[in-house]
Amino acid sequence: MVMADDRAAHSTRLERMEDLVSLCARRGYIFPSSEVYGGINGFWDYGPLGAELKNNLKACWWQSVVRERDDVEGLDSSIICHPRTWEASGHVEHFSDPMVDCRACKKRFRADQLEEAGACSAREGSSEHDFTEPRRFNLMLQTRIGASEDAASLAYLRAETCQPIFTDFKRVREAARQKIPFGIAQIGKAFRNEINPRNFTFRSREFEQAELEFFCHPSEREKWFAHWLEERLRFHREIGLTAENLRTRAHAEDELAHYAKQAVDVEFRFPFGWQEIEGIHDRGDWDLSRHGEYSGKDLGVTDPETKEHFVPMVIETSVGIDRTCLALLCQAYAVEDLGGGETRTLLRLHSSLAPITAAVLPLSKKLAEPARKLHRELRRGWNVFYDDSGNIGRRYRRQDEAGTPFCITYDFDSQEDGRVTVRERDSMAQERVALDAVAGYLRERVECGA
Numbered sequence: 001m002v003m004a005d006d007r008a009a010h011s012t013r014l015e016r017m018e019d020l021v022s023l024c025a026r027r028g029y030i031f032p033s034s035e036v037y038g039g040i041n042g043f044w045d046y047g048p049l050g051a052e053l054k055n056n057l058k059a060c061w062w063q064s065v066v067r068e069r070d071d072v073e074g075l076d077s078s079i080i081c082h083p084r085t086w087e088a089s090g091h092v093e094h095f096s097d098p099m100v101d102c103r104a105c106k107k108r109f110r111a112d113q114l115e116e117a118g119a120c121s122a123r124e125g126s127s128e129h130d131f132t133e134p135r136r137f138n139l140m141l142q143t144r145i146g147a148s149e150d151a152a153s154l155a156y157l158r159a160e161t162c163q164p165i166f167t168d169f170k171r172v173r174e175a176a177r178q179k180i181p182f183g184i185a186q187i188g189k190a191f192r193n194e195i196n197p198r199n200f201t202f203r204s205r206e207f208e209q210a211e212l213e214f215f216c217h218p219s220e221r222e223k224w225f226a227h228w229l230e231e232r233l234r235f236h237r238e239i240g241l242t243a244e245n246l247r248t249r250a251h252a253e254d255e256l257a258h259y260a261k262q263a264v265d266v267e268f269r270f271p272f273g274w275q276e277i278e279g280i281h282d283r284g285d286w287d288l289s290r291h292g293e294y295s296g297k298d299l300g301v302t303d304p305e306t307k308e309h310f311v312p313m314v315i316e317t318s319v320g321i322d323r324t325c326l327a328l329l330c331q332a333y334a335v336e337d338l339g340g341g342e343t344r345t346l347l348r349l350h351s352s353l354a355p356i357t358a359a360v361l362p363l364s365k366k367l368a369e370p371a372r373k374l375h376r377e378l379r380r381g382w383n384v385f386y387d388d389s390g391n392i393g394r395r396y397r398r399q400d401e402a403g404t405p406f407c408i409t410y411d412f413d414s415q416e417d418g419r420v421t422v423r424e425r426d427s428m429a430q431e432r433v434a435l436d437a438v439a440g441y442l443r444e445r446v447e448c449g450a
C-alpha cells in the first residue's frame with residue numbers, strides 16, 4: 001500500500017497563489033464579490049465549499065473556546081455599536097495607517113509598504129511614482145443611521161469584534177453568574193478600509209474574526225497569557241497546520257500598543273512569506289477602564305472574599321477566520337505525480353474541516369436506490385455528497401480537488417456482500433467496509449482534533 005507520506009514526497013506544494021485562487025474560483029470555494037460587475041476590491045464571496053469550510057472552522061473554534069470550558073461565555077453582538085464605543089477604544093483618534101498618493105497615476109499606497117508599489121504607469125520618461133507626503137488615513141468604515149445626514153447620525157462598522165465584548169462585560173458576567181477569571185468570546189464580521197487589500201483574502205476590507213477576551217485579576221495576567229498562548233497553538237495544530245508552517249513572534253517593545261504589556265503573533269508560512277493569522281495580547285485594563293470612563297458606569301468587579309474592588313485585566317486571543325481558511329487551503333493544496341505523466345490536484349484538508357466529509361458514488365446508475373439510501377443515512381451526521389455522473393476515476397479526482405477525505409463506492413458486489421469500498425483521499429488506499437459500519441468508520445475519523 002502506498003502511504004500518505006510517500007505520496008506527499010511525490011507532490012508539489014503551493015508556490016504560486018494564482019494556482020490556489022484559480023482552484024478556489026473554479027470549485028466555488030472563494031471568488032470576488034460582485035463578480036458580474038468586475039468585483040469590488042477587498043471583498044470576497046464564499047461559495048458552497050467555502051461556506052462549509054468556514055462554518056466548520058468556526059464550529060471547531062467555538063467548541064474549543066466556548067463549549068468545552070466552564071469559564072467562557074459566548075456573545076453575538078450587533079455590528080454597529082454606539083459611536084462613543086470607538087472614541088473610548090481609541091479607534092477614532094488612532095486607528096489609521098500612513099498613506100501616500102501618486103500625483104501621476106493617482107493610486108494610493110501604504111507609506112510603510114512602498115516596496116510593493118511597483119512601477120508608475122502614468123509618468124513620461126520615468127517609471128517612478130511621484131508621491132505626496134504621508135498622511136494618516138483612518139481605517140474605520142462609516143455609515144449613517146436614520147433619515148438625517150447630520151453629525152449625530154454618523155456610525156461605524158465595527159473594526160474589531162472585541163469592543164462590544166467590553167461594553168457588554170457587566171451584563172454578560174451578571175447574567176451568566178460568572179466570577180473572575182472568566183472570558184467572553186464572539187465570532188463575527190469586522191470591517192477595515194484597508195488602503196491596499198492584497199494577497200487574495202489575506203488583507204480584506206470585510207472579514208471575520210473569532211475573539212476571546214479573558215478577564216482576570218492583575219496578579220494572574222502572566223499565568224493566563226501563557227495558558228491562552230498554549231491553548232491557541234494547540235488549536236492550530238489540531239486543525240492540521242503543521243509545525244513547519246507555524247511559528248510565534250513576540251512583539252518588540254516599540255511595536256506594542258501603548259496599553260499592551262505583551263503580544264505574541266501566531267504566524268503561518270504563506271507562499272508570500274510568514275504572516276500573522278492570530279494575535280495573543282495582554283490588553284491590561286485599558287478597554288474596561290476607558291469604557292467605564294466614557295460611559296460613566298463602573299465596569300470594575302468586587303472580589304466576594306477579599307472585597308477588593310478592581311478593574312480586571314484582559315488577555316485577548318484574536319484570530320482571523322478568513323486568514324486561517326487561507327492558511328488551511330495553502331497548506332492543503334498539492335499536485336501529486338501519479339506516474340505515467342498523470343497528476344492529480346488535491347486539498348489535504350483535515351477531515352473535520354473538509355467541506356464535504358464523504359461522497360457516495362454508485363458505480364452505475366442502476367445502483368441508485370441502495371446508494372441513495374446510504375447517502376440519506378450518512379447525511380444526517382455529515383455533509384455527504386452524491387455523485388453518479390462520469391467515470392469513477394473522474395469522480396474521485398473531482399472529490400480530491402474539493403478536499404473530500406472519503407469516497408464511498410457502492411458497486412455490484414455491494415448487493416451481494418453488504419459492503420462498500422471506502423477510498424481515503426491522501427493515501428488513495430481502499431478498504432471494504434460493511435454498510436452498517438460506514439457511519440462508525442466516519443465517526444472515528446471525523447472529529448475536531450482527531
Ligand code: GAP
Pocket residue numbers: 159160161162192194201202203204205206207208209211276277278279316318319320321322323324
Ligand atoms: N482585537 C484585536 C485585533 O483586532 P488585529 O491584529 O488587528 O487585532 C486580529 O486583528 C486578526 O484579525 C489578525 O491576526 C488577522 O487574522 C485578522 N485580520 C485583521 N485585519 C484583517 C484584514 N484586513 N483582512 C483579513 N483578516 C484580518
